[in-house]
Amino acid sequence: MVRYVYDFRDGGRDLAGLLGGKGANLAEMTRLGLPVPPGFIVTTEACRAFLATGAEPDGMAAEVSRHLSALEETTGRLLGQPDDPLLVSVRSGARYSMPGMMETVLDIGLNDDSVLGLAKVSGSERFAWDSYRRLVQMFGSTVMGVDPALFGEAMVLLKGAREAPDDVHLDASDLAWLVETYKRLIRDETGQDFPQDPAGQLRQAVLAVFRSWNAGRARVYRRREHIPDDLGTAVTVQRMVFGNLGPDSGSGVAFTRDPATGQPGLYGDYLPNAQGEDVVAGIRDTVPLSALERLDPRSYRQLRDHAQTLERHYRDLCDIEFTIERGTLWMLQTRIGKRTAEAAFAIAAELAGEGLITPDEALGRVHGEQLGRLMFPRFDTGRAGPALAHGVPASPGAASGAAVFDSAEAVRRAAAGERVVLVREETTPDDLPGMVAARAVLTSRGGKTSHAAVVARGMGRVCVCGAQDIAVDTGARRFTARDGTVVEEGTFISVDGSTGAVYAGAVPLVASATMRYLESGEQTGSVVAAVARALEHADVVRRLEVRANADTPEDAARARRFGAQGIGLCRTEHMFLGERRKLVEEMILARGDAGRAKALAALLPLQRQDFAGILRAMDGLPVTIRLLDPPLHEFLPDRTELAVRVAVAEAAGGQPEPHDVELLDAVNRMHEQNPMLGLRGVRLGLVVPGLVAMQVRAVAEAVAERVRAGGSPRAEIMVPLVGSVEELRLAREEVARVLAEVGEETGVAVHCPVGTMIELPRAALTAGRIAQEAEFFSFGTNDLTQTTWGFSRDDVEAAFFSAYLDKGVFASSPFETLDREGVGRLVRIAVEEGRAARPGLQTGVCGEHGGDPESIRFFHTAGLDYVSCSPFRVPVARLEAGRAALGGTDTGDSR
Numbered sequence: 001m002v003r004y005v006y007d008f009r010d011g012g013r014d015l016a017g018l019l020g021g022k023g024a025n026l027a028e029m030t031r032l033g034l035p036v037p038p039g040f041i042v043t044t045e046a047c048r049a050f051l052a053t054g055a056e057p058d059g060m061a062a063e064v065s066r067h068l069s070a071l072e073e074t075t076g077r078l079l080g081q082p083d084d085p086l087l088v089s090v091r092s093g094a095r096y097s098m099p100g101m102m103e104t105v106l107d108i109g110l111n112d113d114s115v116l117g118l119a120k121v122s123g124s125e126r127f128a129w130d131s132y133r134r135l136v137q138m139f140g141s142t143v144m145g146v147d148p149a150l151f152g153e154a155m156v157l158l159k160g161a162r163e164a165p166d167d168v169h170l171d172a173s174d175l176a177w178l179v180e181t182y183k184r185l186i187r188d189e190t191g192q193d194f195p196q197d198p199a200g201q202l203r204q205a206v207l208a209v210f211r212s213w214n215a216g217r218a219r220v221y222r223r224r225e226h227i228p229d230d231l232g233t234a235v236t237v238q239r240m241v242f243g244n245l246g247p248d249s250g251s252g253v254a255f256t257r258d259p260a261t262g263q264p265g266l267y268g269d270y271l272p273n274a275q276g277e278d279v280v281a282g283i284r285d286t287v288p289l290s291a292l293e294r295l296d297p298r299s300y301r302q303l304r305d306h307a308q309t310l311e312r313h314y315r316d317l318c319d320i321e322f323t324i325e326r327g328t329l330w331m332l333q334t335r336i337g338k339r340t341a342e343a344a345f346a347i348a349a350e351l352a353g354e355g356l357i358t359p360d361e362a363l364g365r366v367h368g369e370q371l372g373r374l375m376f377p378r379f380d381t382g383r384a385g386p387a388l389a390h391g392v393p394a395s396p397g398a399a400s401g402a403a404v405f406d407s408a409e410a411v412r413r414a415a416a417g418e419r420v421v422l423v424r425e426e427t428t429p430d431d432l433p434g435m436v437a438a439r440a441v442l443t444s445r446g447g448k449t450s451h452a453a454v455v456a457r458g459m460g461r462v463c464v465c466g467a468q469d470i471a472v473d474t475g476a477r478r479f480t481a482r483d484g485t486v487v488e489e490g491t492f493i494s495v496d497g498s499t500g501a502v503y504a505g506a507v508p509l510v511a512s513a514t515m516r517y518l519e520s521g522e523q524t525g526s527v528v529a530a531v532a533r534a535l536e537h538a539d540v541v542r543r544l545e546v547r548a549n550a551d552t553p554e555d556a557a558r559a560r561r562f563g564a565q566g567i568g569l570c571r572t573e574h575m576f577l578g579e580r581r582k583l584v585e586e587m588i589l590a591r592g593d594a595g596r597a598k599a600l601a602a603l604l605p606l607q608r609q610d611f612a613g614i615l616r617a618m619d620g621l622p623v624t625i626r627l628l629d630p631p632l633h634e635f636l637p638d639r640t641e642l643a644v645r646v647a648v649a650e651a652a653g654g655q656p657e658p659h660d661v662e663l664l665d666a667v668n669r670m671h672e673q674n675p676m677l678g679l680r681g682v683r684l685g686l687v688v689p690g691l692v693a694m695q696v697r698a699v700a701e702a703v704a705e706r707v708r709a710g711g712s713p714r715a716e717i718m719v720p721l722v723g724s725v726e727e728l729r730l731a732r733e734e735v736a737r738v739l740a741e742v743g744e745e746t747g748v749a750v751h752c753p754v755g756t757m758i759e760l761p762r763a764a765l766t767a768g769r770i771a772q773e774a775e776f777f778s779f780g781t782n783d784l785t786q787t788t789w790g791f792s793r794d795d796v797e798a799a800f801f802s803a804y805l806d807k808g809v810f811a812s813s814p815f816e817t818l819d820r821e822g823v824g825r826l827v828r829i830a831v832e833e834g835r836a837a838r839p840g841l842q843t844g845v846c847g848e849h850g851g852d853p854e855s856i857r858f859f860h861t862a863g864l865d866y867v868s869c870s871p872f873r874v875p876v877a878r879l880e881a882g883r884a885a886l887g888g889t890d891t892g893d894s895r
Contacts, residue, residue, distance in 0.1 A: 001059060002045065002057070002059070003043070003063070004042060004043050004045065004046040004057060004059065004060045004063050005040055005041065005042055005043070005046075005060070005063040005064055005066075005067050006018075006019060006023070006027070006040060006041045006043065007038075007039075007040050007041075007067060007070070008023075008026050008027045008030040008036065008038060008039055008040065008041070009027070009030055009031075010027070011023060011024055011026075011027030011028075011041060012024065012027050012028050012031055013025060013027070013028040013314075015027070016095055017044065017095055017231075018043050018044055018045060018234070019041045019043060019044075019093070019234050020041070020043075020044060020092075020093030020094050020095060020233060020234030020235075020236070021093055021094065021095055021096060021097055021335055022091060022092075022093030022234070022236050022333055022335070023041035023093050023234045023235075023236045025333065025334050025335055026039070026041075026236060026238070026333065027041070028313075028334075029310070029331055029334055032309060032310075032313060034306055034309070034310075034331045035306075035328075035329060035330050035331055036330070036331050036332075037238050037239040037240070037241050037330055037332070038071055038074050038075070038238070038239055039071065039088070039236060039237050039238030039239055040064075040067040040068075040070075040071065040236075040237055041093070041234050041235065041236050041237075042060070042064065042206055042234060042235040042237070043234055044094070044095065044231060044232040044233060044234045045232070046060050046210075047209075047210045047213060047232035047233050047234065047235075048230070048232040050207065050210045051210065051213060051214065051232065056207065061203070064202075064203075064206070064237075067237075068199075068202070068237075071086070071088075071237075071239060072086055075239055079108075079109045079198045079199065079202065080109035080110070080111060080114045080197075080198025080199075080201075081114065081117070082113045082114050082116070082117045083117040083120070083121070084117055084118075084121045085109050085110065085114040085117055085118055085198075086109055086239065087106075087107050087108060087109040087110060087118075087131070087239075087240040088108050088109060088202065088237050088238060088239055088240055089104055089105065089106045089107070089108065089236075089237070089238050089240055090104070090105045090108055090202065090205040090206060090209065090235060090236070090237055091104045091105075091209075091235070091236045091238070092104075092209045092212060092233050092234075092235060093233060093234045093235065093236050094213070094227075094231060094232070094233040094234070095227075095231050096225070096227050096231075097335060097338070098218060098221050098222070098227070098233075103138065103141075103142050103277070103429060104138065104276070104277055105135070105138045105139055105142055105143065105205045105208075106131075106134055106135060106138060106240065106275055106276075106277065107131045107132065107134055107135035107138075107240060108135065108139075108198065108201045108202050108205060109198040109201065109202075109240075110131060110132045110135050110198075111196040111197075111198065112196060113196075114198070115128050115129065115131075115132045115179075116128070118131065118132075119172075122242075122245065124245060124246065125172040126171060126172040126175065127242070127244060127245050127246070128172075129172050129175035129176045129178075129179060130167075130175050130244055131242070131244065131275075132175075132179050133175050133178045133179045133182060134275065134277075135201075136179055136182040136183060136186070136194055137151045137182055138277075139194065139195075139201065139204075139205065140182060140185065140186045140194065142205075142208060142212075143204050143205055143208040144186055144189075144190050144192065144194075145190065146185060146186055146189045146190065147189070148428070148430075150185050150189070151182060151185065154178065154181050154182065154185065155167065155178065158170065158174060158177070158178055158181075162174060166284050167284075168273055168284070182194075202237070206235050206237070209233060209235045210232075210233070210235070212233070213232055213233050216433075217429055217430065217432040217433065220432055220433050220436060221432055221436075223805060223811070223812075224436055224459065226811055226812060226854075229808065238332070241323045241325045241328075241330040241332075242275070242323070242325050243271075243273070243274050243275050243276065243323040243324060243325065244273055244274055244275050245273070245325060245326055246273055246326070247272055247273055248296070248324075248326050248327050249272070249273060249323075249324055249325050249326055249327075250270055250271055250272040250273055250274055250292075250295075250323070250324050251270075251271055251274050251275055251276040251278065251279050251321075251322070251323045251324070252268055252269055252270035252271065252279060252286075252289060252292065252321075252322055252323075252324075253268045253269055253279050253319070253320065253321055253322075254266055254267065254268035254289055254303060254307060254319075254320040254321075254322065255267045255268055255317060255318070255319055255320070255337050255448075256307045256308070256310065256311040256317055256318045256320070256337075257311075257317045257337075257343070257347055258343065258448075259317065259319070259337050259338060259339045259340065259343055259448065259457060260339075260340050260342070260343060260393060260394065260395065260396060260448065260457070261340075261342060261343055261346065262317075262339070262342065262343035262344075262345075262346030262347040262350065262527075263346075264350070266289055266290075266303070266304055266307055267289060267448065268288075268289040268320075268448070269286035269287070269288065269289060269447045269448065269450075270286060270287050270288070270289050270291060270292045270295075271284060271286045271287070272287075272295065275323070276321055276323060276332060279450075285445065285466070285468075286446075286447050288447075296324060296327065298327070299324050299327065299328075299329045302329045303320075303322060303329060306320075306329075306331060307320060310334050312356070314334075314336060315351060315356045315357050315361075316336050316337075316347070316351070316357075316365070317336065317337040317339055317343070317347050318334050318335070318336065318337055319333075319334065319335050319336070319337030319338070320333065320334045321333040321334075338454055338457045339457060340373075340395055340396050340457055340460075341370035341371070341373040341374050341396070341460065342374065342396055342527045344365060344366050344367075344370050345366050345370070345371075345374070345527055345530035345531050345534060346526055346527050346530050347365070348362040348363075348365040348366050348530065348534070349362060349526075349529070349530035349533055349534070350530075351365075352533075359537050360537075360541070360886050362533075362534065362537070363534055363537050363538055363541070363879075363882055363883060363886060364883060364886060366534055366879070367853060367879070367880070367883065368853040368856075368876035368877070368879050368880040368883075369460065369853065369876075370460070371514075371531065371534075371875055371876050371879050372873075372876050373397060373460050374512060374514040374527070374531060375512060375514050375515050375518070375872065375875070376397060376398070376512060377398065377509035377510060377511055377512060377515070378397075378398045378496075378498065378509065378510055378511075378512050379398040379494060379496050379503075379507045379508070379509060379510070380507065380508045380509060380510040381496070381499070381501070381507075383507065383508050384494070384501075384503045384507040384508075385503065385504070385505075387501040387502060387503055388469070388470070388481045388483075388485060388487070388493070388502045388503060388504055389467045389468075389469035389470045389481055389482065389501075389502045390467065390469060390499075390500050390501055390502070391442070391443075391444075391464040391465055391466045391467030391468070391469075391500045391502070392446075392447050392448055392453070392464065392465045392466040392467075392500055393464060393496070393497055393498055393499055393500035394447075394448050394450070394452065394453035394456060394457065394463040394464060394465045394497065395441075395453065395456040395457045395460070395461060395462055395463035395497045396462070396497045396498040397440075397460075397461075397462035397497045397498065398462065398494070398495075398496055398497070398498070398507070398509060399419075399421065399439035399440035399461075399462040399494070399495055399497075400419065400421075400439070400440075400492060400493065400494040400495075400505075400506040400507060401418070401419035401420045401421040401438065401439045401440065401492065401493070402418055402419065402420050402421065402489070402490045402491065402492055403420075403421050403423050403442075403479070403487055403488075403489055403490070403491050403492075403493050404420045404421070404422055404423065404434075404438070404489055404490075405422075405423055405424070405472070405474045405477045405478070405479075405489055406424075406434065406474065407422070407430065407431045407432070407433050407434025407435070407437075408433075408434070409434075409489070410422045410433075410434035410435075410437045410438045411433050411434055411437045413437075414437035414438065415437070415802075419439050420437065420438050420439065421438055421439060421440045421441070421442055421493055421495055422434045422435060422437075422438040422440070422441050422442070423442045423443075423472060423479055424441075424442075424443050424444075424452070424472065424474070425443060425444050425445050425472045425474070426443050426444075426445040426446050426450060426451065426452060427441065427443060427450075427451050427452040427455070428451060429451070431452075432455065435452075435455055435456065435459065435461060436459065438461065439461070439462065440461060440462035440463065440464075440495040440497065441456050441461055441462070441463045441464075441465075441495075442463075442464050442465075442467060442470075442493075442495055442502060443463075443464075443465045443466065443467065443472075444466070444467050444468060444470050444471065444472045444479070445465070445466055445468075446465040446466050447465055447466050448465070450465050450466070452465050453465050456497075462495050462496075462497035463495075463497050464495050464496070464497055464500050464501075464502060467500075467502060469481055469482040470482070470502070477489040485504065487504070491504075492504075492505050492506050493505070494506055494507040513525055513527070513528050514527070514528055514531055517531065517532065518561065518562050518563075518875055519558075519561055519562075520561075534879060535563070535875060535878055535879060537882065538878050538879045538881065538882025538883070539563070539878060539882065540882075541882050541885045541886060542878070542881035542882040542884070542885045543860065543881070543885050544856070544859065544860055544864065544865070544866055544867055544881040544884065544885075545565045545566070545844075545865060545866035545867075546563065546564060546565055546866065546867060546868075546869075546874055546877045546878050546881055547559075547564055547565055547566040547567055547568035547569075547622070547624075547844065547846075547866050547867070547868040548562075548564040548566075548567055548568065548868060548869065548870065548871045548874050549567070549568060549569040549570075549571070549846060549850075549868050549869060549870055549871075550564075550567050550569075550570060550614070550871055551570055551571050551572075551574040551575065551614075552574075552610070552613075552614070553610075553613030553614050553616065553617045555871050556613075556614045556617035556618050556623075557617040558871045559871035559874055560617060560618060560621070562871055562872070562874040562875050563874055563875060563878050564621075564871065564874045565621060565622075565866070566618060566621040566622035566623060566624075566714070566866075567614065567618055567621075567622070567623040567624060567868070568624050568778060568844050568845075568846045568850070568866060568867070568868020569624060569626060569718075569778070569846035569868050570611075570614060570623060570624065570625045570626060571626055571629070572607065572625060572626060572627060572628055572629075572695060573628055573629055573630050575606070575607055575610050576603070576628075580603065580606060583599055583602050583603050583606075584599075584603070585663070586598075586599040586602075587599035587600060587603070587691075588666055589662055589663070589666055593689060593690075596688075596689065596690055597690055600690050600691070600693075600694040601694075603694060603698075604694050604697060604698055605698075607694070607695060607698035607699075608697075608698040608701050608702050608705075609702075610698075611625065611698055611699050611702035611703075611715070612702040612705050612706060615702055615703065615706050615711065615713040615714075615715060616706060616711065618714075619706070619711045619712055619713065620711075620712040620714065621714060622714045622716055623713070623714060623715050623716065624716040624717075624718050624755075624776075624778060624844075624846070624868075625695075625699055625715060625716065625717055625718065626718045626720050626757065627682075627685060627692060627695050627696075627717065627718065627719055627720060627731075628684055628685070628691060628695060629680060629681050629684075629720040629721065630680055631678055631679050631680045631684075637663060639664075639668070642660055642663055642664040643664060645657075645660050646660055646661060646664055680720075680721060681719075681720040681721025681722070681757075682719050682720060682721050682722050682723075682727045682728070682731055682756075683721065683727075685719070685731055685734070686727065686730055686731065692731060692734050692735070692738075693734060693737075693738050696717060696734070696735050696738040696739065696752075697738050697741075697742060699715050699717060699752060700738060700739050700742035700743075700750045700752070701742055701746070702715070703715050703748070703750050703752065704742060704743075704746040704748040704750060707748050708746075708748065715752045716752055716753045716754075716755065716775075716776065717735055717752045717753070717754050717755075718754075718755050718756060718757055718776075718778055719731045719732070719735075719754065719755070719756045719757070720756070720757045720759070720780070721757065721759060721760065721783075722756040722757070722758075722760070722763055722770060723760045723762045723763055724762070724766065724769075724770075725766065725769040725770045725772060725773055728756050728770060728773045728774060729773050731754075732754050732773055735752070735754050736754075739751070739752060753775040753776060754773075754774070754775055755774045755775050755776030755777060755778065755842075756770060756773075756774045756776075756777065756778075757777075757778050757779070757780040757846070758770075758777050758778070758779045758780065758784065758827075758830050759779070759780030759781075759782075759783035759784045759787065760783070760784070760787050761784070761787055761788055761826055763830070764784070764826035764827065764829055764830040765826070765829065765830075767829065767830035767831075767833040767834040767837075768833035768834065768836060768837040769837070770834070771833070771834040771835075771837040771838040771841055772837055772838065774834075774838070774841070775838075775841075775842070776841065776842040776843065776844070777830060777831070777834055777841060777842070777843045777844070778843075778844050778845065778846045778868075779827055779830070779843070779844070779845040779846070779847065779864075780846060780847050781818060781823060781827075781845055781846075781847030781848070781849045781850075781855075782815065782847040782848055782849075783847075784823055784826065784827075784847070785814050785815055785818075785819060785823050785847075788819070788822050788823050788826060789814060789819070789822070789823075791814075793815055801813055815848070816848075816849075816852060817849070817852050817854045817855055818849045818852070818854075818855040818858055818859075820858055824858055824862070827845075827859075827862055827864075828862050830843075831843050831862055831863055831864065842865050842866075843863070843864045843865055844864055844865055844866040844867065844868060845859055845864060845866075845867050845868065846868040848869070848870075850867035850868045850869040850873075850877065851867070851869030851870060851873030851874075851876060851877050853876065853880040853883075856877060856880040856881055856884055857880070857883070857884040859884075860881065860884035860885065861884075867881065
């Protein structure tokens with residue numbers, strides 16, 4: 001029989017896929033002998049069965065009942081018994097931490113009778129009613145679907161009537177009144193009464209967790225984090241311990257290191273006389289965890305010792321939730337903690353330095369997206385002016401945008417291309433879509449462990465929390481700074497997640513310390529040193545070379561500084577822009593061979609100069625030069641604009657400019673219904689006399705020039721858009737002829753390997769034949785994706801890609817991360833068949849996928865020799881190529 005329920009004592013961290021991250025780690029802490037309230041876990045397998053059929057699987061209810069009975073026997077109390085009730089919490093717990101999942105439901109087992117028993121046995125009537133109102137509120141919103149804002153409004157009205165600054169100042173009668181108010185709200189909103197049966201409460205809560213797997217915000221988060229939709233979530237059921245029993249009780253969140261900087265030591269927040277959800281909700285201001293050492297020295301020492309045990313056991317930063325019940329410490333959760341990019345590199349380097357993890361494991365703990373964040377610019381604070389406010393620097397970085405005050409507006413404006421900053425008093429899981437859309441998050445409440453901080457760190461969003469200098473008025477859609485400045489919705493603000501400062505307007509940016517290191521080798525600070533070590537180790541272990549896509553000597557030099565091992569794509573069409581466009585026009589408009597030859601002769605020295613500069617910058621390293629690829633009419637003026645100009649001149653009774661008429665005639669003659677599939681690539685070279693010869697001569701003469709200057713040029717010539725071996729054979733013959741001519745003229749033997757760009761499905765499927773004429777393959781995965789899918793990228797991305805992502809057709813855009821099933825299969829076929837025909841055939845990729853971390857892992861396994869990407873992505877590609885060689889080693893999950 002399938003087993004659907006596990007006791008904490010029966011599991012462990014190795015069962016995270018079955019028990020979820022939360023359940024597996026509770027089981028692991030139980031194994032370690034830490035003080036964990038007992039409980040049990042309903043598995044992800046039960047969730048998947050429920051989602052597939054809409055009903056709980058056979059046998060699950062009986063298993064839950066047996067484990068509940070065992071829990072009752074252990075505690076000596078029955079769930080919801082009137083005189084001394086056992087109360088439990090119900091929490092979601094997927095394999096990966098998911099902020100979009102259902103919130104916790106605490107105090108299950110309370111009803112109108114057992115609340116009186118709880119008051120008597122605890123000796124605190126206020127505590128009992130406070131627990132009951134929490135249950136009704138949480139159950140009403142998360143299980144029964146009542147808008148949580150309605151409960152919040154009732155609390156605000158009551159606090160206003162009692163002139164109470166927070167819920168702690170409400171007495172037992174106030175809370176009892178609130179319970180009845182909440183129950184009326186539930187009845188009015190749902191037509192149902194709050195359930196009084198404790199077992200029914202538990203069952204409904206468990207099934208609500210299952211349903212929350214497909215909630216909108218959960219799906220948003222999974223799409224962003226590329227978490228599969230078919231994993232399902234587990235449910236943890238745990239005996240309640242109470243942090244709201246008075247000043248000797250409380251709840252908190254701790255990190256074994258600072259999740260923002262990586263600094264060692266116990267970091268976090270504590271809230272006396274509170275249950276756990278209060279800490280992350282930001283409804284009251286927490287105190288730093290260091291204050292607990294003064295408030296309860298014994299519990300603080302125990303927590304510190306347990307934290308050290310967990311970090312040593314997990315060999316990573318641990319995130320801990322705990323509760324103190326009348327001086328007794330209980331551990332409620334641990335997991336591998338989310339961290340900023342800065343902290344990720346610092347922690348990995350320090351743990352490796354301590355010998356807790358190997359250098360390979362340290363490399364597996366960081367990834368390219370984090371490195372990319374460290375390369376982002378930072379604010380030039382010297383030009384920022386006075387800060388509007390300061391808060392807790394919860395997630396580093398610098399971002400500017402229009403202030404918006406709700407999630408829907410953030411999504412709407414971001415979709416329209418605006419940069420936005422989401423401003424809230426505090427965030428809730430319902431704000432997740434807005435946090436995804438925003439460049440930064442700013443809250444007036446909360447600390448480093450608040451919902452906003454934890455989610456922002458996980459997503460790499462800039463975040464400042466607890467900015468008490470601002471008063472947020474979401475109704476009026478504005479906030480007011482302490483100096484009286486009013487910031488209305490739409491006003492630009494700048495948020496510095498590294499210092500906690502908030503500025504008016506858009507603050508200028510400067511290069512980050514990591515970028516300065518990559519540009520000049522300047523190492524300042526421990527984070528940059530950690531980045532340097534990670535890149536150095538990646539370079540040692542990686543098999544894939546990393547080259548750059550660069551078209552100018554400046555870009556080539558920068559790419560080399562960033563660690564590029566050559567140029568995988570030099571696009572010659574970029575050399576025909578600007579003032580040179582006129583020469584291309586002359587070539588197109590030429591009436592005969594002589595006119596065309598004259599225009600090409602004028603272009604020759606300009607291209608030779610470009611190639612010489614690039615070969616100088618990359619001396620000793622390969623430079624793959626792609627012959628002209630786009631259709632020639634792309635170098636001519638816009639067809640509509642020309643037609644209007646000619647028509648206006650004729651309508652005015654004058655003569656249009658002869659050059660305009662000539663250009664319009666050429667544009668009409670060359671017009672194509674689908675230029676992407678028209679006269680471009682190798683086809684141009686075969687039908688436009690002299691074009692290939694001019695470009696190859698420019699390359700060959702640049703090579704000869706560099707050789708005479710004592711250089712070591714390694715130019716390679718790439719023929720684009722080949723679909724058949726015959727096309728490549730004809731082009732290669734022309735290349736060989738010109739190289740031989742230049743060799744005779746200069747006295748320098750010029751050898752340039754000739755290969756092709758695989759960007760058509762037919763080329764991939766006939767790679768064995770094409771390899772007979774090609775000395776290398778370079779996969780142009782941008783066009784290969786377009787031609788495989790039948791997409792015109794410029795048209796479809798804006799038209800329907802967002803709908804495809806929402807409907808699950810794509811997990812991510814196939815232009816960002818390689819489609820392994822389709823395009824990837826073509827790549828594998830071409831590599832295998834190409835090397836079968838030409839052993840040792842060099843293969844690489846020069847499409848944008850060459851800088852995408854997930855795609856790089858595929859290219860490694862497919863056996864390619866190199867990836868090529870933009871210069872600024874070269875460090876990211878180096879890091880990910882190293883990780884790919886280690887099999888993506890990652891001993892923790894900090895998602």
